[in-house]
Amino acid sequence: MAEQAAIPDEAEVRARWSGFQWTSENARKAAEIIARYPEGRQQSASIPLLDLAQRQVGEETGTQGWLPVPVMEFVAAQIDTTPIRIMEVATFYTMFNLAPVGRYHVQVCGTTPCMLRGSDDVLEACYKKGLRKGHTTADGLFTLTEVECLGACANAPMVQINDDNYEDLTEASMTAVLDALARGEKPKPGPQIDRQTSCPEGGPTTLKKMAERNYDYRAQWNAAAGEGA
Structure with a gap:
């Protein structure tokens, strides 16, 4: 299927990212995320914390962001788990980039x-x-x-x-x-065509007045039902 982007040299990655820390704003967000989970269940915060970390890397690099190994290790320490547990999550979900990407x-x-x-x-x-x-x-x-x-x-x-x-x-x-x-x-x-979400192209084809307001069709339906009785 798709050719995968190459992960940079480990020494280069560690030299750049071993000192990763949350920004003050992201530290507040991370604390809020971890607090959502009961004591002993902090590992459940791994997905939102990885997302937060990827976005911070993106802000620092002017890209969409990715997850260098030292950053994943940092997230693991935040929720008192082993790095391999965090890497298992990051490698399972394609929302996480394991190599640098563009803006x-x-x-x-x-x-x-x-x-x-x-x-x-x-x-x-x-x-x-x-x-x-x-x-x-x-x-x-x-x-x-x-x-x-x-x-x-x-x-x-x-x-x-x-x-x-x-x-x-x-x-x-x-x-x-x-x-x-x-x-x-x-x-x-x-x-990128003339339709709202997944509605028909060009607008509704039935119950068109409902697109303008919460129109009540019941009187018309009841009259039609009476005529057909």
């Missing part, structure tokens, strides 16, 4: 619904912009990964870029999203 992590869904609806065209748009699977562009902006189902099959094809989904894509609309990000703009997430 925008472009995750293209290549599973069957997206493939049938044109994910190859979405990937072609990425390739034409110089993105390669498992690699970060020379300017540090984009990392491209092909992934399995991201759960927006009704709006296929789609990609996830950092925290946002972009759906109902074509080669042209994917190119427009990448161009906007490269310019420092924020493209509108969600469907």
